[in-house]
Amino acid sequence: MFAELSLSEIMERVAAIDPTPGAGPSLAWTCSLAAALVEMVSGVSLRQDPDDPAAIQRRRERAKTLRDTALSLADADADAYRAVLAVQRRRGEAGYASLLREALQAAADPLLAIVETAGEVARLAADATAQVRGGARGEAITAAVLAAAVVDAGVPLISLNLAGAPEDPRLVHAQAIMDQAGGDRGRALGGPRASARSTAGTDRARSGSG
Numbered sequence: 473m474f475a476e477l478s479l480s481e482i483m484e485r486v487a488a489i490d491p492t493p494g495a496g497p498s499l500a501w502t503c504s505l506a507a508a509l510v511e512m513v514s515g516v517s518l519r520q521d522p523d524d525p526a527a528i529q530r531r532r533e534r535a536k537t538l539r540d541t542a543l544s545l546a547d548a549d550a551d552a553y554r555a556v557l558a559v560q561r562r563r564g565e566a567g568y569a570s571l572l573r574e575a576l577q578a579a580a581d582p583l584l585a586i587v588e589t590a591g592e593v594a595r596l597a598a599d600a601t602a603q604v605r606g607g608a609r610g611e612a613i614t615a616a617v618l619a620a621a622v623v624d625a626g627v628p629l630i631s632l633n634l635a636g637a638p639e640d641p642r643l644v645h646a647q648a649i650m651d652q653a654g655g656d657r658g659r660a661l662g663g664p665r666a667s668a669r670s671t672a673g674t675d676r677a678r679s680g681s682g
Contacts, residue, residue, distance in 0.1 A: 474501075474550070475543045491557065495629055496549030496583055503590040503622045504542035509615035510535035510593060513600045516608040528603065531596050538593050545586050552579035573636045580633040583626055584642050590622035591649040591656075598656040616660030623653040 474482060474497060482501065485493055514532035522528050552575075559575045562568055597616035604612055627646045634640045 492550045497546035500546035506615040506618040507535045507539035513612045517604045549582040576633045587626040590619045594619035594653040594656040598659040601660040620653040620657035
């Protein structure tokens with residue numbers, strides 16, 4: 473399990489020419505770091521005499537759950553990608569195209585779970601940014617930006633895996649998460665105006681304009 477490795481060992485594994493761990497686990501680890509920041513910021517908020525400490529404690533506990541979930545998804549994604557690689561080694565066999573398509577579509581599931589987890593972390597981080605006082609606000613902003621970036625990077629990976637199934641509902645679901653995470657990043661960075669800029673950027677990306 474990747475969670476048993478040190479950070480230095482993980483970096484060495486990512487840098488190696490072995491195709492896994494690659495993008496998916498890297499996104500999962502980034503998501504886990506973002507969730508850990510939300511935990512920390514929530515703990516700071518609890519020491520600032522908040523109006524609703526129970527809600528902040530629930531956010532802290534949920535962030536801990538999401539942190540653990542993201543770590544486990546790194547392994548799930550690597551396993552799914554290894555299954556794709558195993559099929560690719562069978563090129564030339566009867567039914568290869570169908571087997572590869574099925575493996576790729578199955579590999580979209582852990583990626584979508586990473587995106588879903590990161591989307592929730594982005595929301596929690598934006599909420600934390602609005603409530604915490606002092607220097608810890610920087611950590612909350614960082615958590616929101618990191619989590620939203622995981623979503624932004626994960627959605628195209630899902631699209632690549634589902635290229636053979638353009639009507640798959642997971643594509644629409646992933647896009648909706650990306651839109652929401654962009655709004656949460658905007659909230660963390662500066663409120664409605666930043667959120668509007670984020671949405672405008674998403675619209676430009678969809679239309680292909682620069």
